[in-house]
């Protein structure tokens with residue numbers, strides 16, 4: 001009898017831990033450096049977040065015109081089209097295109113700077129194939145990661 005009680009308690013604890021783990025994350029927090037790398041390869045957010053915030057810190061020293069970083073969120077299938085549009089938008093636009101394929105974005109920053117952006121979670125679908133990346137010319141081949149979307 002005592003053994004059963006202990007097992008039930010263990011199950012209850014497991015349930016509580018599982019619930020805590022499922023808490024929604026509404027922030028995409030990334031750091032980019034002078035080696036053209038983000039510190040995360042994958043970030044999980046919830047489509048039920050009223051607002052998803054993108055927080056970007058450039059931990060390097062190089063200026064925005066040589067080693068600029070931003071964060072763009074789009075469907076993975078739209079990455080090539082968005083980075084092409086970014087090139088076209090050019091330096092004056094910080095290589096952030098005004099394109100409906102862009103779901104969320106930050107401006108482009110240089111070393112030592114931070115920036116934020118936001119977009120509604122309703123723009124994402126749970127289980128969809130999304131990526132985050134830097135649209136500065138040549139950066140998205142290295143500076144990219146998977147945006148996992150839960151409900």
Ligand code: ZN
Nearest residue numbers: 068069134139
């Ligand atoms: Zn970059």
